[in-house]
Amino acid sequence: MEDRFAGIREFVAAIDGGSFTAAAETLAVTGSAVGKSISRLEARLGVQLLHRTTRRISLTTEGEAYLGSCRRILEELDQTEAFLSTGHQLPIGRVRVELPTTFGRRHIMPTLLNLSLRYEQLDLSITLQDRAVDMVGEGIDLAIRIGALGDYPDLVARQLGEQRLVICASPAYIKRRGVPKDRAELAKHDCLIGWRRSARPNWLINNGKGHGEWFEVPVRHELTDGDALLEACLSGCGLAQLPNWLASKGLATGRLLPVLPELSGVVMPIHVVWQKTRHLQPKVKIIVDELVRMASENPAAFNAT
Missing domain, CATH: 3.40.190.10 (Periplasmic binding protein-like II)
Incomplete structure (x- = not known):
């Protein structure tokens, strides 16, 4: 039976490292092995995921779409393995967060950075902007929204203030x-x-x-x-x-x-918003819980006073 996961780690490692050589060092294999694994993955999918030149690699349009899913699969797998080995739901993996520029910088960033210091395997990708994007389409795990929320069945929201x-x-x-x-x-x-x-x-x-x-x-x-x-x-x-x-x-x-x-x-209400899933990942839950706690202990930051 064909292994549907074959080549995924190599693909993500190559993008994160910027080259097959960097991916090989991360995975403790040869650069040739990384290249062959990704080529077999592309052949199985029937699409080209990477543009390759002698100096660099870059994502194709199909590769950009596939990368987000690959990251989520690997992060959930790492999270589950950590739980099985430790018996604790530790926040592990990368959380993609979108924040309003000034409010996020002043009131949310310190909490997120403190959490990353407390949990060494919690990684953050933070975007500061006031234009709300499609969280599902852009692969955003969690966002702070200010103002009335629309009806989005794929999202869950909790008001902070x-x-x-x-x-x-x-x-x-x-x-x-x-x-x-x-x-x-x-x-x-x-x-x-x-x-x-x-x-x-x-x-x-x-x-x-x-x-x-x-x-x-x-x-x-x-x-x-x-x-x-x-x-x-x-x-x-x-x-x-x-x-x-x-x-x-x-x-x-x-x-x-x-x-x-x-x-x-x-x-205008202030909400924390995250994607609706069957099981809320610990890496997202720990941030939601901390923001809710902070809002209750520091209402001046989240209420019209």
Whole structure:
């Protein structure tokens, strides 16, 4: 019977090492043996997984799609073998995590790095971006999402807390341009925005009925990083809508002033999201459990205070 797993370790090791030679050193075989194993794998699949030149190897489109599945198979196998040998569900393997840029950097990264120090076989691949991607299609194991979640049957979510949006400006900007009296007067002001959720530059404002609605604003500067957006606001470049955890220090010290408070206060939930599987892998479970614990012990980081 043909071995369906033959060549998979060699394929992954070659990509991780960047060459057949590096893979051979990792697996304690010859480079020729690695190359032959991958060639037999390609022949069995009927597709080319790698582009080969005398200097380097690279993935084909089919190879990119196959690599994610191969990694998950090997990681689950390693996880199971570790459990059988130790009797404990240890977090082993690589976890692919997607985080919002500024919130992830400030509030989630320290926890993830501490976990990686506590569990030496827990490896992390972390992407910081505010654009939500297809977790299943991109092979993302776990993500932090801010805002309303769509209906995704392949995902599981747990709410960690929420953030509240506030409109603010620096005293220098207010002195130079004045305070808008209502939302119509925003058209006369310089507005700063972060990452766009749609083609139009919008803020999510309070509609006075307990709900948020998208309101188009004129944009002076567009900054896709939260810390850069905060810095531009502090520097007097315009009005900005910021989450409370980002604006709180500036508001407390007077470096920022609240503007149009009746339009502020829209609450956005913060969730940890992971792929739905029959059995939650220990490497993902340990992160979910730690984030839930941190949210309960440090509510200021996850709640609209």
